[in-house]
Amino acid sequence: MNSEDANNTAKLYPDLLAVGGLAVGLEQALVEVGALLHVRTLDELLDPKQRKVIKGFPAYAYVERHERSSQVYIGAERRMFLFDFWQRGVTLANGATPELKKFAKSLHCWIVELVTTRELAAEFPFVKPEDSAEAFESSSEVDYTWNWYEDWIPRAHPELISFFEVAKHTHQVTVHGLVIRDGLGCDRK
Template sequence: MSAFASAGAGAEGKAPDPVLYPDLVAAGGIDAALRRIASDLGLDLGEVPGGAGYAGGGPARSGPDAYRQPLTVHLASEERAFIVSGWSRGVELVRGRTPDLHQVARAAAVWRSGASLHELRALCPFVTFGELAEAHERGPADAVAVKWRQLRESLHGGVPSPTVRSLVEAAFAEPKLRQLYPFTSQRSLHFTTCTGYPFTWVVPFVDPLQDGRFRVCGPSRRAVIGETDTAEEAVALVVRNLPADIGPAVAGTARD
């Protein structure tokens, strides 16, 4: 597989700006420029597709790293910059921005090799990642634990309502929900059985209401299970309507 998904300037895939990207214009496109750099530097990028939006593809070995998608590369339109993003199993693990296409090619080769996130950043300092990405790299249990902690910490700044905070704390106190990957959408609290996007919709979710009460729905948004006066009652209603075979969240997406 290739290591890249190279794109034209901007999201629309227009031809590169000759002022900002004369090297790409001279080479005949970003894919041709990458192939030339890979040849000059002796980098293994796999196949570099022409104009497909990818610049250096899947990993060269099996194992967990085999789920890495080709590194995507987009061109900034206001200044010269290559914007890269690396996804694996529905999670964006890395991103970066650099004006140097040689750095992009090196990052794609390292990404494709299956190097760890820290190894990638050590060799390609323009690449960044966060604590949650590191947790995903370690495995789904760590990703779930870090996601819950980050969600709870984000609710201590006084911005969300006490209703939302009480709901998150009540859900975290329930072991059957604490093993699932939490996410919020328009104030609703959801629980998914996978850690990558798109998420599953097999677990009921909770909507905090304006009057301080709670509405439990699901799995579809149109299916209302009931309304409760307290967060604890809402969580208990979710638990009573969990699938019988519910278990800890797994790596991957709903499509898997």
């Protein structure tokens, strides 16, 4: 981190510097909103050699419980917490707010209260669900994806229209000798 970046960080995040960084500040904010969640840092995920390589890496924190998680970064030019919300390895929403406590409350709702992305966005206007989030949460992501391809293929790859039509009507695709049927299972061909 160069001296200009360090000065910006000191000006934008004096509260975080006073407590020891983003992870500590977020953990304290989570306690204030009633969420006892462990905040991890990038350093915890790396070995010592990797830590040396990323010296000066932007501030980062990660929270996970069961199938849900979130990662957060800080903005460099203005005070902003930039984050996303995940479930079972899929990004379902993202957002940004200058207020750490508001992010902490949204994180509590996501990870502890297990709200949907629609409920999260209704309570926290700075949260923006992905277009596919509702389909994922209602277990209709296969239909959503077929519909997305049906719209996208004619525009992006018209040469695949006939292949898509066959796959859509048979509801199966053969990949490397496996027949995949609408997520219902696989058979060897």
